[in-house]
Amino acid sequence: MALLASGKTRPVRLADIAKAAGVSHGTASNVFARPEIVREEVRERVKAAAEAMGYGGPDPKGRLLRAGKVNAIGVATAEPLSYFFDDPFARVMMASISQACDATGAGISLVSAANNEQLAWNIQSALVDGFIVFCVDGGSKLVELARERKLPFVALDLDSDDDEAVAAIGVDNIAGAGLAARHLTELGHRRFAVLALPVADSGFGPTTQEQVEKALYSGTRDRLRGYFAELSRFDIDVSRVPIYETVNDEESVWAGLDHIFAGAETPTAILAMSDRIALHALDWLRQRDIAVPGDVSIVGFDGVPEGAVSKPPLTTIVQPIAEMGRLAVKAILENDGSFSRQSLPVDLLVRASSGPSPA
Amino acid sequence: MALLASGKTRPVRLADIAKAAGVSHGTASNVFARPEIVREEVRERVKAAAEAMGYGGPDPKGRLLRAGKVNAIGVATAEPLSYFFDDPFARVMMASISQACDATGAGISLVSAANNEQLAWNIQSALVDGFIVFCVDGGSKLVELARERKLPFVALDLDSDDDEAVAAIGVDNIAGAGLAARHLTELGHRRFAVLALPVADSGFGPTTQEQVEKALYSGTRDRLRGYFAELSRFDIDVSRVPIYETVNDEESVWAGLDHIFAGAETPTAILAMSDRIALHALDWLRQRDIAVPGDVSIVGFDGVPEGAVSKPPLTTIVQPIAEMGRLAVKAILENDGSFSRQSLPVDLLVRASSGPSPA
DNA sequence: CACTTTCGTTGGATCGGTTCAAATTTTGAC
DNA sequence: GTCAAAATTTGAACCGATCCAACGAAAGTG
Numbered sequence: 001m002a003l004l005a006s007g008k009t010r011p012v013r014l015a016d017i018a019k020a021a022g023v024s025h026g027t028a029s030n031v032f033a034r035p036e037i038v039r040e041e042v043r044e045r046v047k048a049a050a051e052a053m054g055y056g057g058p059d060p061k062g063r064l065l066r067a068g069k070v071n072a073i074g075v076a077t078a079e080p081l082s083y084f085f086d087d088p089f090a091r092v093m094m095a096s097i098s099q100a101c102d103a104t105g106a107g108i109s110l111v112s113a114a115n116n117e118q119l120a121w122n123i124q125s126a127l128v129d130g131f132i133v134f135c136v137d138g139g140s141k142l143v144e145l146a147r148e149r150k151l152p153f154v155a156l157d158l159d160s161d162d163d164e165a166v167a168a169i170g171v172d173n174i175a176g177a178g179l180a181a182r183h184l185t186e187l188g189h190r191r192f193a194v195l196a197l198p199v200a201d202s203g204f205g206p207t208t209q210e211q212v213e214k215a216l217y218s219g220t221r222d223r224l225r226g227y228f229a230e231l232s233r234f235d236i237d238v239s240r241v242p243i244y245e246t247v248n249d250e251e252s253v254w255a256g257l258d259h260i261f262a263g264a265e266t267p268t269a270i271l272a273m274s275d276r277i278a279l280h281a282l283d284w285l286r287q288r289d290i291a292v293p294g295d296v297s298i299v300g301f302d303g304v305p306e307g308a309v310s311k312p313p314l315t316t317i318v319q320p321i322a323e324m325g326r327l328a329v330k331a332i333l334e335n336d337g338s339f340s341r342q343s344l345p346v347d348l349l350v351r352a353s354s355g356p357s358p359a
Numbered sequence: 360m361a362l363l364a365s366g367k368t369r370p371v372r373l374a375d376i377a378k379a380a381g382v383s384h385g386t387a388s389n390v391f392a393r394p395e396i397v398r399e400e401v402r403e404r405v406k407a408a409a410e411a412m413g414y415g416g417p418d419p420k421g422r423l424l425r426a427g428k429v430n431a432i433g434v435a436t437a438e439p440l441s442y443f444f445d446d447p448f449a450r451v452m453m454a455s456i457s458q459a460c461d462a463t464g465a466g467i468s469l470v471s472a473a474n475n476e477q478l479a480w481n482i483q484s485a486l487v488d489g490f491i492v493f494c495v496d497g498g499s500k501l502v503e504l505a506r507e508r509k510l511p512f513v514a515l516d517l518d519s520d521d522d523e524a525v526a527a528i529g530v531d532n533i534a535g536a537g538l539a540a541r542h543l544t545e546l547g548h549r550r551f552a553v554l555a556l557p558v559a560d561s562g563f564g565p566t567t568q569e570q571v572e573k574a575l576y577s578g579t580r581d582r583l584r585g586y587f588a589e590l591s592r593f594d595i596d597v598s599r600v601p602i603y604e605t606v607n608d609e610e611s612v613w614a615g616l617d618h619i620f621a622g623a624e625t626p627t628a629i630l631a632m633s634d635r636i637a638l639h640a641l642d643w644l645r646q647r648d649i650a651v652p653g654d655v656s657i658v659g660f661d662g663v664p665e666g667a668v669s670k671p672p673l674t675t676i677v678q679p680i681a682e683m684g685r686l687a688v689k690a691i692l693e694n695d696g697s698f699s700r701q702s703l704p705v706d707l708l709v710r711a712s713s714g715p716s717p718a
Numbered sequence: 719c720a721c722t723t724t725c726g727t728t729g730g731a732t733c734g735g736t737t738c739a740a741a742t743t744t745t746g747a748c
Numbered sequence: 749g750t751c752a753a754a755a756t757t758t759g760a761a762c763c764g765a766t767c768c769a770a771c772g773a774a775a776g777t778g
Contacts, residue, residue, distance in 0.1 A: 008370060011767080013763090013764055014764065014765060015764080015765090023727075024727065024728045024729060025728090025729080025764095025765085025766095026727070026728060026729065026730095026766085026767080026768090027726080027727055027728075029765070029766060029767085030726095030766095033765095033766075037725090037726075038727085039725085039727090041725060042726085042727085054511030056508050056510070057507065057508070058509060058764080058765060059763095059764055059765070060484040060485065060486055060764095060765090061423050061424050061429075061486065061763080061764065061765080062424060062482070062733095062763075062764030062765030062766080063484070063764080063765055063766070064420050064424075064486065064730090064733090064734050064764095064767045065420050065421060065423075065424055065732090065733045065734065065735085065763090065764075065765070065766090066732070066735085066764090066765060067766075068418075068420075068733080069767090070486065071484075072468065072486075079466060080457070080458070080461050081457035081458070081461045082453075082454045082455075082457035082461070082462055084453075084457065085443075085444070085446075085450045085451075085453045085454040085457060086454055087749090091444045092444075094441075094443075094444045095441045095444040095445055096441075096442035098439070098440035098443070098444060098469070099439070099440070099441050101440055101443070102439050102440045102471070102472070102473050103473070105472065105473070105477055105481075107468070107469060107470060107471075107481060108440060108468070109431065109466060109468045109469075110457070110466060110467040110468075110469070111466060112461070113461070113464065114461050114462070114464070118464055120464060122464075124416055124419070124420070125419040125430075126419065126422065126466065127419055127420065127429065127486050132443055148415060148416065149416070150413065150414075150415030151415070151416050151484070160675040171602050179746090180597070208764085211475075212769075226713070235584075263720070267400075282492060304527075372733090372734055373734065373735060374734080374735090382757075383757065383758045383759065384734095384735085384736095384758095384759085385736085385738090385757070385758060385759065386756085386757055386758075387739080387759095388735065388736060388737085389736095389756095389757090394738075396755085396756075397756075397757085398755085398756065398757090401756085401757085409721095417733055417734080417735060417736090418735070419734095419735090420733080420734065420735080421733075421734030421735030421763095422734080423734095423735085423763090424733090424734080424735070424762090424763045424764060424765085425735060425736045425737075425762070425763045426735090426736075427763080428735070430725095517736095548732090593745080638731055663731080700777090713758085719778105720777105720778095721776100721777080721778090722751095722775105722776085722777075722778105723774100723775080723776070723777090724773105724774085724775075724776090725772105725773085725775090726771105726772090726773085727770105727772080727773100728768105728769105728770085728771075728772095729768105729769100729770095729771105730762085730765085730767105730768095730769095730770105731766105731767085731768090732763105732765105732767080732768105733759090733765090733766085733767105734763105735751105735762105735763090736761105736762085736763085736764080737753090737760105737761085737762085737763105738758105738759105738760105738776090739758105739759100739760095739761105740757105740758085740759095741756100741757080741758070741759095742755100742756080742757070742758085743752085743754100743755080743756070743757085744753100744754080744755065744756085744766105745754070745755080745770100745777090746751105746753080747750100747751090747752090747753095748749100748751095
C-alpha cells in the first residue's frame with residue numbers, strides 16, 4: 001500500500017543512507033555515480049541501506065545544481081499546450097524536433113500557459129538549456145521573455161522587425177506568398193480573396209491592407225505583402241481584394257467565407273495563409289457544393305501532411321518544416337554563438353485544389 | 360552581438376548583483392521573489408544592478424532545490440520521442456493531458472530515449488513531480504523504472520499482471536474486444552482474421568493463440584482473449600482464425616494482409632487491435648479493390664479522430680482517451696495516495712467499415 | 719623494517735537560490 | 749524627546765547532491 005504513493009514524507013536523502021550505512025556522504029554518492037571506484041563490500045552495504053530506507057536514487061534536483069546542464073530543451077508557445085498536438089504545422093515541427101533531440105539524447109519540455117502572467121513565470125522557471133520559440137502568435141512577447149532568460153534560444157520565424165540579434169530560423173514569407181499568387185494569376189484568376197492569419201490579438205473579422213501593415217505578427221504582414229506585390233504585377237487592383245482575418249480555426253474561417261461569398265462579386269481564387277485555414281475552407285466549400293477547383297481555386301501555406309489527403313489535395317507553399325526543426329535543435333545544442341538567422345527556401349507544390357479560372 | 364549567445368561565461372549569480380547593489384543576498388532574493396516587501400529605492404537599485412550585469416533573473420536550478428516541486432509532469436514512453444506527435448492515439452491522449460496540465464499550470468516533460476540504457480538514465484534524472492507512463496510497448500520495464508524513482512506515477516494501461524500496487528488507468532480490453540467480435544458475428548460473419556498489436560519485442564509475423572497467451576504485453580493478450588471468448592460463444596473455431604502480429608505500422612500491417620489473403624479461405628471480417636492498424640488495412644484493401652464493408656468488414660480499437668474521416672469511416676471500439684488523460688494528470692497532481700487502479704468503459708461505435716457478411 | 723605506491727574513504731567547499739528569526743531602521747503617538 | 753509598533757534588512761541555515769584535495773590503510777619494493 002505504501003508503494004502506491006509514498007505518502008507525503010520522503011525526507012530520505014543521500015546523507016541519510018550514508019549515515020545508516022556508516023560511510024561518508026562522499027562515498028555514498030560514489031556508490032550511485034561511480035560504483036566501480038568503491039569497494040564491493042561497502043557498495044553492497046550502501047545499496048542495502050538505500051533499499052531498506054526506500055531511497056529512490058540521487059535526486060536529480062540536487063545533481064542539477066552542481067552539474068549545470070539540464071539536458072533538455074524547452075519549446076515555448078503562447079498557445080495552450082495542446083497546440084503542440086492539435087495543430088498540424090506544430091505536429092510536424094515537433095516531430096522533427098523530437099527526432100533531433102532523440103539523436104542527441106536531449107529531452108523536451110513543453111512550455112506554455114493559459115494566461116500571460118503564467119507564461120512569463122513558466123518561461124522564467126523552465127528547467128531547460130535553451131528555448132525554441134514558436135512565433136505563430138504573440139511572438140515578440142515570447143521572444144522578449146525568452147531573451148530575458150539569457151539562455152540560448154531560436155525563434156521559429158523570421159520576423160523582419162526583430163532585432164537582428166535574435167537568432168531565428170524561418171522562410172521567406174514574401175517570396176512564398178508571391179509564388180502562390182503568381183500560380184493563381186497564371187491560371188487566369190482575377191478575382192481574389194485572402195484568408196489571413198491573425199493580425200493582432202483582437203479576434204477575427206474583415207480587415208484591410210492598412211491594418212495588416214501595422215500587424216503585430218510579421219508573418220501575416222509579409223505574406224500579405226507577398227500576395228499583393230505579385231497580384232499588382234498582374235495589374236490586379238489589390239485595394240479591392242477582400243482580406244479576412246481568421247484565428248486559424250474552423251469558426252473564423254467559415255465566418256470569413258460567409259462574409260466573402262456574401263458579396264456580389266465572389267472570388268474565383270482564395271489565398272489562404274495556412275494549410276489549416278485552407279483545409280477548413282475546403283470543408284466549407286464542399287458543404288456548399290462549390291467545386292474546387294472548378295468554381296474556386298485555393299492555395300494554402302505550410303505544406304502539412306493533411307494537405308496531401310484532403311478532398312481535393314491541396315495546392316500549397318511548402319515550408320521545409322523538418323529541416324527547420326533540425327536546425328533549431330542544432331542551434332540550441334551546439335550553441336557556439338555562431339548562429340544567427342537563417343532563411344530557408346519554400347516551394348510551390350501544385351496539387352488539385354487549384355486550376356484554371358472558370359471565367 | 361554578445362546578446363546572440365551569451366558565450367560560455369555566465370557566472371553572474373544573485374549574490375553578485377547583491378554585492379554590486381550593496382545589499383544582502385536575502386534582500387536581493389526578495390527583489391525578485393516578493394518585490395512588494397522591499398523598499399522601492401532599494402528595489403530599483405538592485406534591478407538596475409541586475410540589468411547592468413546582464414542577470415537573467417533567479418536561476419530556477421537554484422530555486423528548485425529549496426522549493427521541492429518542479430511543477431511539471433513527465434510523460435514517459437519506450438518509443439522514440441516523436442511517437443508523441445506521430446501516433447494518433449498518443450496525440451489524442453497528449454492533447455487531453457495537455458489540457459489538464461494547462462488548467463493547473465503544470466508543465467510537461469517528454470521522457471524517452473533511443474536506447475534502453477538512455478531510457479533508464481533519462482527516467483532517473485527527469486526533473487518532474489511524477490510520471491505518466493505510456494505502456495504501449497515495453498510497459499513493464501518502464502513501470503519498473505518509474506517506480507524506482509519513488510515518485511507518484513500512473514500507468515496508462517491496465518496490465519492484469521501488474522502488481523495491484525501500481526496505479527493505473529485503462530480500459531477493459533477483454534470486454535472491448537468482445538464487443539467488436541460480437542458486432543461482427545451478429546452481422547453474420549464466420550470467417551475471421553486478427554491483426555494483432557505487438558506480442559513481444561520480436562518483430563512481426565504470423566502468430567498463434569498460444570504465443571499471445573504468453574505475450575509480454577497484456578493489452579494484446581487481453582484483446583485476443585476478448586475476441587476469442589466471444590467468437591467461441593458463436594461456435595466459431597478460433598483455432599482456425601489466423602492471427603498476425605504487427606508492429607502497428609503500415610509495413611507490418613500490409614505484410615499481415617498479404618499473408619492472410621494468400622490463403623484459400625479468405626476472411627470476411629477483420630479484427631484490428633488498433634485503429635492505426637485498421638486504417639492501414641483500409642488502405643491495403645482499397646488498393647486491391649476489395650470492398651469495405653461489401654467484401655470485408657473491419658473493426659478497429661481506440662476511437663481516434665482519424666477513424667471518423669477514413670474511407671470508409673471506421674467502426675471501432677472507442678476508449679475514453681480524453682477522460683483517461685484527465686484522470687492521469689489528476690492522479691499525479693493530487694497524489695493523495697487514495698488512487699490505485701481505474702477501469703474505464705469502452706463503447707462500440709458503428710460506422711461504415713462493418714456490414715453484413717457477403718455470404 | 720622503513721618507504722613509496724596504490725586504493726578507498728573522508729569531509730569540506732560548492733552549485734544558486736529561499737527562508738526565517740533576529741537585528742536594525744523608520745514611523746507614529748503622546 | 750521618548751518609546752512602542754511597524755517596516756525593512758540582514759545573515760545564517762538549508763535544499764540534495766557532486767567534486768576534490770587530503771588522508772589512512774594496505775600492498776609492493778629494496
